[in-house]
Amino acid sequence: MARKISILIVDDEDSVRDSLYNWFIEDGFRVECAENAKKALTILESGEFDIILADIKMPGMDGLEMLRRIKSLKKDSIVIVMTAFATVDTAVKALKDGAYDYVTKPFDPDDLTHLIRNATKQISLTDENENLKKKVISLENVEDLIGGSEAMKNVLREVESVAQTNSSVIITGESGTGKELVARAIHSNSSRKYFPFVSVHCGALTESLLESELFGHEKGAFTGAMYNRKGRFEMADSGSIFLDEIATISTKMQVELLRVLESKTFTRVGGNKEISSDFRVICATNKDLKNMVEKGTFREDLYYRLNVVNIQIPPLRDRKEDIPLLVDYFIKKYCTSMNKPAVPIDQSALKRLQEFNFPGNIRELENMIERAIVVGTGKKIGLQDLPLEKTMVNNFAESLDDFERAFILQILNKYNWNISRTAKALKVDRVTLYNKIKKYDLKLAGQ
């Protein structure tokens, strides 16, 4: 028993109260007694009880009336009614009014034990369910949305405040910054969290496919439409719909979408029945929608309809202080999924990661770490496990020195730090290479 279960006994007979009190106390429960319904309700006002064991026939307010009042105060209260043989009908009525169970007096000790055991099992299941729900929600809320930087904290603050509303949201940010994760976080922090989160990748579908995907279709609406199919808007009823790459939809679809957003009703392709659905729209794009509106490629009215709230996700290069946290998170994530013990990362490798620009943002970092865990030795992630230098030469040449340093290191690694072969490949003599190594403080990974 995880916590002490509390029982309130309500009966006008002293002997019954005493008997039950002694019985439950010996079982380790917290027990209180009330001699009438009025006193029981007063006790219940000041404290919560897991189980209420009440007699039906009592002077003044009877057990049934008390049951109704308890249920109106706390719907999920477990109330067990006690009755004499002659009042079984009343007990049945009590069950209809929400009583958990009933027992006829006097009862077999085993019946009482079973009854209380079942009730406590239900209580512990309810507790467990609540705890798991909280855990799931907290996991949904924070998982993958990693970052302690001010830029990321701002995003999280915006997510929290916008989640409580029903407004449309546009999430903007470069590819790989985690726009869908932010959308999921908005959903799972909102009152719609127990309903579906439906994601549609608009850029991956042709116009006709997207129409069928969003609105659904009736059997025979087009070649291959063999069955009726629900659309994504219909599936997202009471939940949220996430339209990724919204900038890619055609002008015709923009008109359709605007109409649906305004009326929250639509018809399936090939159908004529109007369907209504209560959904919240969250869009994402890596394009400048405002600019597209100015150029006339995106409808202005749709833009203002969608852009009630705009959340801008910073690229990874603008929040490099989050890289160690992200690296740590991805190491744990992939080591767990691959059943490997968590491997540490070499400090020099981590430093180089923080120097890198990450044009592919978090997605690129995640892939790098995943690859390092797959191909690495399993003891430590070092520079040699990260495809950093090659990418860096191509992408990170903010100065000639940076370029030269990365390039020399890349060739050194290629020839396993064989100075003669590296010098030959670079077409310089060994002394020059030694000087460069000294100048750039180049070291063999792990040293």
Place this chain on the structure above:
Amino acid sequence: MNLQNITLISFGYFGKDILEKAAGAVSQEFSFPVSIKEGHIDLSEFYDSARRQYNGNNLLKQVDSFSLPDSFKTLGIFNVDLFIPILTFIFGQAFLGGKTGIASIYRLDNERYGMVGNSQILLNRFTKEVVHELGHTFGLIHCLNPSCVMRSSTYVEDIDQKTQNLCIRCREEFVSLTGV
């Protein structure tokens, strides 16, 4: 005068052996001297003719009212069918952390259930019930350990499943409650 004394008071006829053996087991389990006394009360006052049983609540209060200056725990032992108003029967009951308990041998005999009598089984069950109720008077509550004597038993088969000893946790609890 030794105040750390447990007294078993028998009401009605019991074989001498069974009381002495039970007393020996109690003494061993709780490390206190145990004495056996004979008590006399008019059981008809506690008889419920409608139920044809004896009111356990009233008997417990009656035994509790006995003043035994040399005893700090008292267990009344009966050979009649006990009930409490809410339950069809009880094997015994006690004041949790109090001074008094009661136990009955009435429902412990195999013959009661149409089987061949077995004095050893009867003694084992009786001993466990006596230790169990006295355990409550020391403040021990029901235990979930199937072999612990403080495990709740609603049928004689349940009593047979457990031992006559406290489990480790109940033993620790007993030590912390009594300092023994």
